[in-house]
């Protein structure tokens with residue numbers, strides 16, 4: 001039995017769907033308010049709980065063989081990115097879980113002081129490595145599904161808003177490939193006790209994305225490119241009345257101000273460990289936009 005947290009998220013939902021396609025038993029950790037009907041229809045065991053509650057995590061971990069931690073945090077990195085994962089690791093140990101897969105983030109090791117999410121992920125990584133559990137830590141770059149709403153807006157308007165440096169590079173990963181990698185991590189020998197950067201097959205500059213949209217929709221992109229200073233001013237203004245939002249904008253700023261890409265060697269290594277050919281952003285978008 002797998003336990004998947006964040007089972008209604010972009011990644012977690014795909015993990016549960018793929019597990020059920022293989023008819024593998026999976027317990028999906030969901031909130032009562034989440035949309036989880038399709039997961040239940042596919043035969044996932046639904047566990048309703050809240051990752052802020054230790055007793056829910058304790059119950060969810062009972063009798064599971066594998067854990068995939070794929071939940072996000074909204075604006076509460078301390079409770080969800082940090083504490084809930086520490087609790088999951090402790091309970092996984094107690095239940096003699098055979099393998100723990102943790103979805104971290106590309107660049108987690110870079111000590112971005114401005115981002116509570118990056119800091120939490122790095123601390124959880126260290127805790128997991130020292131836990132004595134078998135683990136795989138996946139450090140993905142941005143998910144391709146995040147680009148879908150932008151593509152749909154571009155289809156309507158031809159406009160693409162690019163905040164900050166257009167030359168910054170990223171290796172956006174197909175969310176479906178990442179789901180497969182997360183699942184296979186519990187069985188593939190080369191993934192055991194590894195920390196692996198996960199990206200798509202190509203290194204993209206940020207202004208390659210509107211160009212891809214232009215090719216798909218056969219339309220010349222209009223790129224609006226304000227400097228990062230605009231976000232900084234907004235963030236300072238918000239800080240006067242909402243410290244929590246200001247802090248989450250720190251993660252957004254970190255993402256916009258830095259480069260998140262995998263080297264060719266890292267991608268070749270990943271493809272060889274998992275025996276797969278990673279999907280390009282353009283192919284991912286075409287596949288979903290055609291649906």
Ligand SMILES: NC(=O)c1ccc[n+]([C@@H]2O[C@H](COP(=O)([O-])OP(=O)(O)OC[C@H]3O[C@@H](n4cnc5c(N)ncnc54)[C@H](OP(=O)(O)O)[C@@H]3O)[C@@H](O)[C@H]2O)c1
Nearest residue numbers: 006007008009010011031034050051070071072141142143
């Ligand atoms: N998106 C990216 O580009 C990206 C890049 C690198 C790493 N990551 C990491 O990958 C992981 C998955 O990201 P994602 O984009 O798939 O996340 P997502 O779509 O934002 O989904 C977050 C999930 O966490 C669940 N969740 C939030 N608070 C919860 C709580 N208190 N109790 C139980 N469940 C809770 C949400 O449930 P509800 O449905 O009820 O809201 C949802 O299922 C995250 O750890 C993220 O940091 C993401």
